[in-house]
Amino acid sequence: MxxxxxxxxxxxxxxxxxxxxxxxxxxxxxxxxxxxxxxxxxxxxxxxxxxxxxxxxxxxxxxxxxxxxxxxxxxxxxxxxxxxxxxxxxxxxxxxxxxxxxxxxxxxxxxxxxxxxxxxxxxxxxxxxxxxxxxxxxxxxxxxxxxxxxxxxxxxxxxxxxxxxxxxxxxxxxxxxxxxxxxxxxxxxxxxxxxxxxxxxxxxxxxxxxxxxxLIYSSIRTDQDTQRLSVPTRIGVRHPKLSQVVHMMEANIEEPISPAILARDVGMSTRQLERLFRRYLNRSPKRYYMELRLQKARNLLMQTDMSVINVALACGFASPSHFSKCYRAQYHTTPYRERGSQSTRLSI
The missing domain is CATH 3.40.50.880 (Class I glutamine amidotransferase (GATase) domain)
Structure with a gap:
């Protein structure tokens, strides 16, 4: 070469x-x-x-x-x-x-x-x-x-x-x-x-x-550009209040915010927030938030040497048993088995 x-x-x-x-x-x-x-x-x-x-x-x-x-x-x-x-x-x-x-x-x-x-x-x-x-x-x-x-x-x-x-x-x-x-x-x-x-x-x-x-590279990005698509583009919905709530969820994984506070901060009732998530994302705010937290937990299990307990805490789970139960329901395996099955980390 x-x-x-x-x-x-x-x-x-x-x-x-x-x-x-x-x-x-x-x-x-x-x-x-x-x-x-x-x-x-x-x-x-x-x-x-x-x-x-x-x-x-x-x-x-x-x-x-x-x-x-x-x-x-x-x-x-x-x-x-x-x-x-x-x-x-x-x-x-x-x-x-x-x-x-x-x-x-x-x-x-x-x-x-x-x-x-x-x-x-x-x-x-x-x-x-x-x-x-x-x-x-x-x-x-x-x-x-x-x-x-x-x-x-x-x-x-x-x-x-x-x-x-x-x-x-x-x-x-x-x-x-x-x-x-x-x-x-x-x-x-x-x-x-x-x-x-x-x-x-x-x-x-x-x-x-x-x-x-x-290179036929029509849009040169600077160091001020972020690498991920905007929230509306990622979730496929251009509703400003829904995007704002999703952004708040993503920014508060370790200490989750209750649906009532999320709703209040965007100027709507909890029931309105529930209907908004059901209509556009086909799941409740609580379920969507849980999936975000479990996705982060899965990344940490596969990409770090953090203990399962510390992963649970970093993703807002106060109880390791509750974390294991939620993880099994989402990924059909336990956090401990997930950790043991990963021979490589930091994969793209």
């Missing part, structure tokens, strides 16, 4: 913005270098989205603005979560100080985050390198202590477990975060948004827009 950028010949007469000789200057002789570190079961979409942005930027400019290489922990081939095997140029090593390291992971990042990786990340951080995590790789950066006191993001499905494991990290719901020389993305196509921002910072918005056009 080639590891150098795909560079087109110079295009002096190319009329496209951000291409050709208008970008040539001091940076032309010093392309920025990215080291992609692939962990087994990494997300192919997150990785390829980032890499394609660099390749297309080179093509639009007509020469190498960026170079890159692929590395693994042991220098051996790496398999992505879709089963495709990737060759790499070598093992993780000391990078040049102005390089950017992008750690790529996906399923079972905890199993891939060993002492050697953590030690290497800490050494490179002490040398001042920019370090980024694509998809679930924010977990490895946080485990190394490199996100303490910083803003970061991770895929929405893993936010509950991440928040429990790393309370010193300011976790956001943004599609990507740049906090100094720490980068993180929420997975999927959010790698495109991060790389377009970096390209714009390095070489101007015209080039970033040209790259987006090549």
């Amino acid at each position: 080639p590891h150098s950028p795909s560079s087109a010949p110079p295009l002096p007469d190319d009329p496209r913005p951000g291409t050709g000789s208008d970008l040539r200057g001091a940076d032309a002789a010093r392309p920025r270098h990215f080291a992609f570190v692939l962990l087994n079961n990494f997300s192919l979409l997150s990785f390829s989205s980032a890499l394609e942005c660099l390749r297309i930027a080179n093509r639009m400019a007509g020469y190498a603005l960026y170079t890159w290489e692929l590395q693994s922990l042991d220098g051996e081939t790496v398999t992505c979560s879709g089963g495709t095997v990737f060759a790499v140029s070598g093992t993780i090593r000391e990078q040049a100080r102005d390089d950017t390291i992008l750690l790529c992971s996906g399923i079972a990042v905890q199993d891939e985050t060993d002492r050697r990786l953590l030690s290497w990340l800490r050494r490179e951080a002490r040398r001042g390198l920019t370090l980024g995590g694509l998809c679930t790789a924010s977990y490895a950066l946080a485990k190394a202590g490199l996100l303490d006191g910083k803003r970061a993001t991770i895929h929405w499905e893993n936010q509950d477990s991440f928040a429990e494991d790393f309370p010193d990290v300011t976790l956001t719901k943004s599609v990507f975060v740049v906090d100094g020389n720490r980068l993180s993305t929420a997975g999927g196509t959010s790698s495109i948004d991060l790389m377009l921002k970096l390209i714009a910072d390095h070489h101007g918005e015209d080039l970033a827009n040209a790259v987006a056009d090549q």
Whole structure:
């Protein structure tokens, strides 16, 4: 597999913005270098989205603005979560100080985050390198202590477990975060948004827009955009009071709010709230709230090492026996069996 950028010949007469000789200057002789570190079961979409942005930027400019290489922990081939095997140029090593390291992971990042990786990340951080995590790789950066006191993001499905494991990290719901020389993305196509921002910072918005056009990426997101769809879009209902109540439920899982208080806060009676949920969601507010709490509990059981009792408390269940009864009714298994059946965690 080639590891150098795909560079087109110079295009002096190319009329496209951000291409050709208008970008040539001091940076032309010093392309920025990215080291992609692939962990087994990494997300192919997150990785390829980032890499394609660099390749297309080179093509639009007509020469190498960026170079890159692929590395693994042991220098051996790496398999992505879709089963495709990737060759790499070598093992993780000391990078040049102005390089950017992008750690790529996906399923079972905890199993891939060993002492050697953590030690290497800490050494490179002490040398001042920019370090980024694509998809679930924010977990490895946080485990190394490199996100303490910083803003970061991770895929929405893993936010509950991440928040429990790393309370010193300011976790956001943004599609990507740049906090100094720490980068993180929420997975999927959010790698495109991060790389377009970096390209714009390095070489101007015209080039970033040209790259987006090549990708047929019509809506570039910023770090102010959240990764999940809005409540009305997710539940398929555009009723402002219903959306407000669902948002309140999602924000108060550990200490659930009674239906009477929810109804009062949106200016309706409990009976009106009941009818609203029955009409649009075909369930009672109490049932909908319970399903939200059990979904979070399931995420924590599969993605963290929290005890079943602590999971119950984090999801608003005062009694472990009540939690187990509700969990069995919803998922047809007990929390203890669910925990035992999970051989991998932090999966996307």
